[in-house]
Amino acid sequence: xxxxxxxxxxxxxxxxxxxxxxxxxxxxxxxxxxxxxxxxxxxxxxxxxxxxxxxxxxxxxxxxxxxxxxxxxxxxxxxxxxxxxxxxxxxxxxxxxxxxxxxxxxxxxxxxxxxxxxxxxxxxxxxxxxxxxxxxxxxxxxxxxxxxxxxxxxxxxxxxxxxxxxxxxxxxxxxxxxxxxxxxxxxxxxxxxxxxxxxxxxxxxxxxxxxxxxxxxxxxxxxxxxxxxxxxxxxxxxxxxxxxxxxxxxxxxxxxxxxxxxxxxxxxxxxxxxxxxxxxxxxxxxxxxxxxxxxxxxxxxxxxxxxxx
Amino acid sequence: xxxxxxxxxxxxxxxxxxxxxxxxxxxxxxxxxxxxxxxxxxxxxxxxxxxxxxxxxxxxxxxxxxxxxxxxxxxxxxxxxxxxxxxxxxxxxxxxxxxxxxxxxxxxxxxxxxxxxxxxxxxxxxxxxxxxxxxxxxxxxxxxxxxxxxxxxxxxxxxxxxxxxxxxxxxxxxxxxxxxxxxxxxxxxxxxxxxxxxxxxxxxxxxxxxxxxxxxxxxxxxxxxxxxxxxxxxxxxxxx
Numbered sequence: 001x002x003x004x005x006x007x008x009x010x011x012x013x014x015x016x017x018x019x020x021x022x023x024x025x026x027x028x029x030x031x032x033x034x035x036x037x038x039x040x041x042x043x044x045x046x047x048x049x050x051x052x053x054x055x056x057x058x059x060x061x062x063x064x065x066x067x068x069x070x071x072x073x074x075x076x077x078x079x080x081x082x083x084x085x086x087x088x089x090x091x092x093x094x095x096x097x098x099x100x101x102x103x104x105x106x107x108x109x110x111x112x113x114x115x116x117x118x119x120x121x122x123x124x125x126x127x128x129x130x131x132x133x134x135x136x137x138x139x140x141x142x143x144x145x146x147x148x149x150x151x152x153x154x155x156x157x158x159x160x161x162x163x164x165x166x167x168x169x170x171x172x173x174x175x176x177x178x179x180x181x182x183x184x185x186x187x188x189x190x191x192x193x194x195x196x197x198x199x200x201x202x203x204x205x206x207x208x209x210x211x212x213x214x215x216x217x218x219x220x221x222x223x224x225x226x227x228x229x230x231x232x233x234x235x236x237x238x239x240x241x242x243x244x245x246x247x248x249x250x251x252x253x254x255x256x257x258x259x260x261x262x263x264x265x266x267x268x269x270x271x272x273x274x275x276x277x278x279x280x281x282x283x284x285x286x287x288x289x290x291x292x293x294x295x296x297x298x299x300x301x302x303x304x305x306x307x308x309x
Numbered sequence: 310x311x312x313x314x315x316x317x318x319x320x321x322x323x324x325x326x327x328x329x330x331x332x333x334x335x336x337x338x339x340x341x342x343x344x345x346x347x348x349x350x351x352x353x354x355x356x357x358x359x360x361x362x363x364x365x366x367x368x369x370x371x372x373x374x375x376x377x378x379x380x381x382x383x384x385x386x387x388x389x390x391x392x393x394x395x396x397x398x399x400x401x402x403x404x405x406x407x408x409x410x411x412x413x414x415x416x417x418x419x420x421x422x423x424x425x426x427x428x429x430x431x432x433x434x435x436x437x438x439x440x441x442x443x444x445x446x447x448x449x450x451x452x453x454x455x456x457x458x459x460x461x462x463x464x465x466x467x468x469x470x471x472x473x474x475x476x477x478x479x480x481x482x483x484x485x486x487x488x489x490x491x492x493x494x495x496x497x498x499x500x501x502x503x504x505x506x507x508x509x510x511x512x513x514x515x516x517x518x519x520x521x522x523x524x525x526x527x528x529x530x531x532x533x534x535x536x537x538x539x540x541x542x543x544x545x546x547x548x549x
Contacts, residue, residue, distance in 0.1 A: 049397040053547025072399065079397045085390030089327055090319075101315050102398045146394075 001062035001076055001153040001184055002026050003048065008057035010043055017043040019208035020057070025201075027153075030180035032199030033188040036307050040208040041188040042082050045156050048186070049079045061154065075104055078152035080160055084143040088132030092123060092142055095131060096149055103150035117145040120175065122168070136163035144172065148179075155179060157187040161194060173198045192299045202299075206307040219302055226252065227268040229275065232291035233282060238262050244281060250274040265295070312400055316408025320382075321415050330416060333374055337420045340370045345427065358435025363427055364445040364516045368509075371417065371453055372485050376477035378416055379460025380470045382409045383543070388468040392543075402543045406536055410454075410461050417453040421446060441518040448515035451528040452508065456481055458535030465542040484508035484531070 010018040018040040064071040121141040204212040250272040257263040324330035386392040463477035492503035511524040
């Protein structure tokens with residue numbers, strides 16, 4: 001099932017939480033939803049899952065509008081809300097049974113599904129405990145288990161890996177990737193490496209507007225502009241090297257990173273690369289090139305550029 | 310219907326898991342038993358083989374206990390955020406309200422069933438008026454569903470359980486006492502209106518053994534109104 005969001009707008013009093021945003025999520029795609037606090041991520045997710053009404057615009061899931069309650073789209077969505085609310089006084093098994101039966105799993109299959117989810121989310125040792133007795137990470141696993149119990153075609157996860165330990169984060173990311181092969185997944189997060197590790201596409205939203213939309217590579221390319229190389233050249237005089245580098249006809253500027261270690265940063269002209277020229281220069285002058293690192297723009301920088309203003 | 314039953318079942322299970330049910334049942338039985346059998350205008354003082362005394366005491370204890378049962382229903386769900394969890398599942402607002410309502414009504418029914426030994430005792434002592442007794446219980450049940458619906462509504466408008474309890478009690482107070490007092494103080498059509506709104510007079514007429522459609526309509530319409538307002542208050546989140 002795919003999701004189409006068309007010109008979605010939501011205001012809370014004088015504040016516009018979501019401002020005229022449109023995007024699609026295809027089946028078998030994991031979409032990372034990024035943005036600073038209060039950007040409108042959770043509000044959008046709440047509208048997709050049908051918790052709050054749509055003010056303007058529309059959301060179509062599998063071609064059907066969420067505004068029509070008779071479509072009963074909620075059965076196809078698994079949702080992990082922000083802060084992972086749970087019934088703390090219920091044992092894990094009972095809770096999963098409750099969630100499963102609310103989503104319409106029949107009594108024959110429910111035990112099988114609960115066992116599967118307990119296995120997948122690593123809850124076997126805790127399954128008879130009350131949720132209130134579990135640590136934060138285990139509660140998060142219960143939250144994920146309840147979202148997936150009815151094997152939904154769409155998963156909406158609001159910060160799914162908060163509170164998990166590093167091993168568990170890797171497992172959950174792998175799980176999301178696997179799920180994302182056949183299902184439609186939207187996840188929001190503040191952890192940028194997580195997006196790179198799990199998402200096919202990134203959507204950055206700021207102040208209710210989409211500011212970037214694309215794969216991590218395309219975003220990086222867009223933000224990067226000119227090629228930047230970090231060089232270390234030994235067996236030569238630093239100033240001479242600097243001067244020679246500047247004379248290369250593909251180089252825009254050269255700066256010292258550390259003069260005493262002969263470390264330079266070279267920026268090429270737009271859409272040009274200087275790697276070969278630098279190598280040839282070193283060969284010619286008998287300098288030893290010990291380091292040549294292309295400087296990639298980090299996702300953090302893209303995020304900061306787009307959302308700080 | 311299935312969904313409503315799943316929610317009601319969980320609600321009832323939560324009551325019994327968290328001791329609330331036992332406390333409510335204990336207090337209800339203790340309170341109504343004490344005044345029915347031991348103290349004041351009790352059955353032995355009246356000297357008749359009927360449960361009139363019990364019905365009147367029970368109506369007062371239910372008046373206080375039902376808001377205590379219903380106060381956490383939606384207020385807590387709202388506070389902890391589990392409301393979002395429930396309503397993003399295949400559950401409509403109406404199903405949630407009805408499930409919560411049914412869960413509390415079932416607890417009240419269990420409390421009323423627990424007073425059956427009273428009926429057995431009296432029927433052994435004297436010649437019990439069966440019709441009157443059944444009508445008395447029916448009256449208590451109708452009154453309970455009315456107050457439960459009011460309680461569910463009160464719980465739906467706030468995140469604070471104490472506020473929900475006080476609101477339910479405050480609204481209930483009008484039906485239980487204030488309309489009756491006003492009915493006595495006003496004459497003419499105004500007095501008539503207050504008398505119609507007075508829950509006590511409808512309750513007494515049923516528990517005397519007269520099942521009038523007017524009384525049924527009265528109880529059921531307040532119940533429906535309470536539940537409807539509860540649903541409306543839940544649906545307000547769509548427009549804020």
